Amino acid sequence: MKLDLLGSGPQRNSTGTRGETVPTVPSAEKTAADTVDVTSLLEQGRTLATPVLRAAVDRLAPPMDTVAAYHFGWIDAEGNPSDGDGGKAVRPALALLSAEAAGAPPEVGVPGAVAVELVHNFSLLHDDLMDGDEQRRHRDTVWKVHGPAQAILVGDALFALGNEILLELGTVEAGRATRRLITATRALIDGQAQDISYEHRDRVTVEECLEMEGKKTGALLACAVSIGAVLGGADDHTADTLEKYGYHLGLAFQAVDDLLGIWGDPEATGKQTWSDLRQRKKSLPVVAALAAGGPASERLGELLTADSKSSDFENFSEDEFAARAALIEEAGGREWTAKEARRxxxxxxxxxxxxQMPDRIRAQLVALADFVVVRER
Amino acid sequence: MKLDLLGSGPQRNSTGTRGETVPTVPSAEKTAADTVDVTSLLEQGRTLATPVLRAAVDRLAPPMDTVAAYHFGWIDAEGNPSDGDGGKAVRPALALLSAEAAGAPPEVGVPGAVAVELVHNFSLLHDDLMDGDEQRRHRDTVWKVHGPAQAILVGDALFALGNEILLELGTVEAGRATRRLITATRALIDGQAQDISYEHRDRVTVEECLEMEGKKTGALLACAVSIGAVLGGADDHTADTLEKYGYHLGLAFQAVDDLLGIWGDPEATGKQTWSDLRQRKKSLPVVAALAAGGPASERLGELLTADSKSSDFENFSEDEFAARAALIEEAGGREWTAKEARRxxxxxxxxxxxxQMPDRIRAQLVALADFVVVRER
Structure with a gap:
């Protein structure tokens, strides 16, 4: 699926294409952003951060180093080298731009990029275990391969390592950066607690869903965008404003993820068809469709309530999920979520x-935001 | 069981009672230590730290606050107030003395005491789940009552909160204190990784056992004894030296725990008779007995190897465990461990x-060390 939330082709630079409820962005910036090579930008983040990340993980005592290397996709389950999918690497790119936004060279952001990646992966290890998820990025999850104890232990180790990487810089800025990282981590944990509690509820409001997604996705993206700047000596106002960009970017990112979780192309996402519906996830399109009212919304509500009691859910056919997805779309859940991503x-x-930041950096941050909402995986 | 490792009565202050391999302590200090009221000292630590600890835990979002309050023994499984056994509170007392050792008032050590308690309890929550332990301090463990996901999540939250409590002080000293806390946390995690790996091995050397116990118990006690001083402005040399005291105190503490784990009075310890033997724990007395050589040592090795393959182990009688404990003692494992605690x-x-520190504080630290090795639980 091509989401194409921003429009495409010649309309792309027009401020008029997004519909009246969406604030528009000055076209001059959009033009500058169009000249940014996002692939190179992500690649630069990967190139600078990955060696430092690998060196950090190498500090772990056996067998935790091996388990972590498996999780990051650097080795396979048998321990052979592998160049697995390391993810989109949006966070490292943001952390380096964050340093540059404060007038520092990108290298200043590297410990921040690595710390954020370590904390992000700590949360993936623990969440996969808590949620019982067996697959991530086309591979068995750590608890499936190495057992629950290793998933807990290595998650703990990555969390500690993220803080260690920053604090061993020994500067006042590093202390401030670590404090922001811890605040984001606490939000991550709160978001996961909410997510778990929603599983046991029939209904979740749109506001509750957005709050949860803000904590699970927005908070750490926000931290990625402030951490380099803080390490580069930025004041709290600058860091807070950058965090605002990152937080809403995270919510846009998650809204797109929620669309891909239902209508994404399995080839691109690496997930099953109708993935989030199979997991009964109360994601934005579902929650918005249920809140919309009207015949399709009501029919959807009845179906999902029946599904939650059905002993046959595991054996549902493609058609049955497709029918639910069609109802979500008919009730307006898909369009609402796309609009929310744009908003x-x-x-x-x-x-x-x-x-205040160099125009070049601003254009790159805009381009990354555009990338996040038009991606296909 | 009264361990009485230091001797008692009039001999108590004599430097000659510990046997020739044990370095002796100047008797003037020992005399001062004898006048210290350890019960009041522990009580003061509890009185100053507990309200701040409770306020910190109250910051957690529901249901994590409730789960944590259950873990700390402040409420029962139904949510009713309870004044459970909060443990011996040695760490908070040490953190306050640590501040005073650096010439600061004890209150300066409070955030350090709370941070260390939070990290200690994070490790208990995760270790109990990883080890499958169903009881702690006479109560069902968190994962038994609230499920594995809550044990993981609340553990994570306590870990994050420990760092947050320190970093929000916003001082250079707080950054240094947090770095020491993270170093100790990494050691805790490494120690647990070793402990898990030893379960799958037939033999563990005495050195490996001491290394593991140093990480699991020594590192965080060391941090408790330096953290208050660092918050009070102590230099790294002072902090490192205090950590040396704490690390070895931790090893003494653990050696005593290992004795109590086999020969402790269940009424006092809250554990089953022969608790560590029932759990097939490779604790110091066992490891030392197996390393000693001689008929009893060999017979013990044969028995434990057979036990590890026995399908009937769960149904072993008191007499069977008593026979193994007698062999450990006969092979010298009990005496070796008692001597190691004194060393x-x-x-x-x-x-x-x-x-350099006030005599009063030195005497209190000595008295706490004495308490640790003569305790019955």
Missing amino acids: QHAIAIEALDHV | QHAIAIEALDHV
Whole structure:
């Protein structure tokens, strides 16, 4: 699926294409952003951060180093080298741009990029175990391969390592950066607690869903965008404003993830068809469709309630999931979520107007925001 | 069981009672230590730290606050107030004395005491789940009552909170204190990784056992004894020397725990008779007995190897465990461990000679060390 939330082709630079409820972004910036090579930008983040990340993971005592290397996709389950899918690497790229936004060279952001990646992966290890998820990025999850104890232990180790990487810099800025990282980590944990509690509920409001997604996805992206700047000596106002960009970028990112979780192409996402529906996930399109009212919304509500009691759910056919997806779309859940992605994207970009930074960096941050909402995986 | 490792009565202050291999402590200090009321000292630590600890735990979002309150024994499984056994509170007392050792008032050590308690309890929550332990301090463990996901999640939250409590002080000293806490946490995690790996091995050397116990018990006690001083502005030499005292105190503490784990009075310890033998724990007395050589040692090795393959182990009688305990004692494992506790106790106290501190504080640290090795639970 090509989401194409921003429009494409010649309309791309027009401020008029997003519909009246979406704040528009000055076209001059959009033009500059169009010249940014996002692939190179992500690649640069990977190139600078990955060696430091690998060196950090190498500090872990056996067998934790091996388990972590498996999780990051550097080795396979048998211990042979592998170049697995390391993810999109949006966070490292943001952390380096964050340093540059504060006038520092990108290298200053590297410990921040690595710390954020370590904490992100700590949460993946623990969440996969808590949620019983057996697959991530086309591979068995750590608890499936190495057992629950290793998933807990290595998650703990990555969390500690993330803080260690920053604190051993020994500077006042590193202390401030670590504090922001811990705040984001606490939000991650709170978000996971909410997510777990929602599983046991029939209904979740759109506001509750957005709050949970803000904690699970927004908070750490926000930290990625402030951490380099803080390490580069930025003041709290600058860091807070950059975090605003990152937080709303995270919400836009998650809204797109929620669309891909239902209508994404399995080839691109690496997930099953109708993945989030199979997992009964109360994601934004579902929650928005249930809140919309009207015949399709009501029919959807009845079906999902029946599904939650059905002993046959595991054996549902493609058609049965397709029928639910069609109802979500008919009730407006798909369009609402796409619009929400555009709305959060616009708030993110607007925040950048309140920070002094080089035009080149601003254009790159805008381009990354665009990338996040038009991606296919 | 009264361990009485230091001797008692009039002999107590004599430097000659510990046997020739044990370094002795100047008797003037021992006399001062004898006048210290350890019960009041532990009580003061509890009184100053507990309200701050409870306020910190109250910051957790529901249901994590409730799960944590259950773990700390403040409420029962139904949510009713309870004044459960909060443990011996040695760490908080040490953190406050640590501040005073650096010439600061005890209150300066409070955030350190709370941070250390939070990290200690994070490790208990995760270790109990990883080890499948169903009881702690006479109560069902968190994963038994609230499920594995909550044990993981609340453990994570306590870990994050420990760092947060320190970093929000916003001082250079707090950054240094947090770094020490993270170093100790990494050691805790490494120790647990070793402990898990030893379960799958037939033999563990005495050195491996001491290394593991140093990480699981020594590192965080060391941090408790330096953290208050660091918050009070102590230099790294002072902090490192205090950590040496704490590390060896931790090893003495653990050696005593290992004795109590086999020969402790169930009424006092809250554990089953022969608790560590029932859990097939490779604790110091066992490892030392197996390393000693001679008929009893060999017979013990044969029995334990057979036990590890026995399908009937769960149904072993008191007499069968008593027979194994007798062999450990006959092979010298009990005496070796008692001597090791005295040796570590002496190294700990000797370290105090290399730090400038008020005599009153030194006497209190010596008294706490004495308490640790003569306790019955």
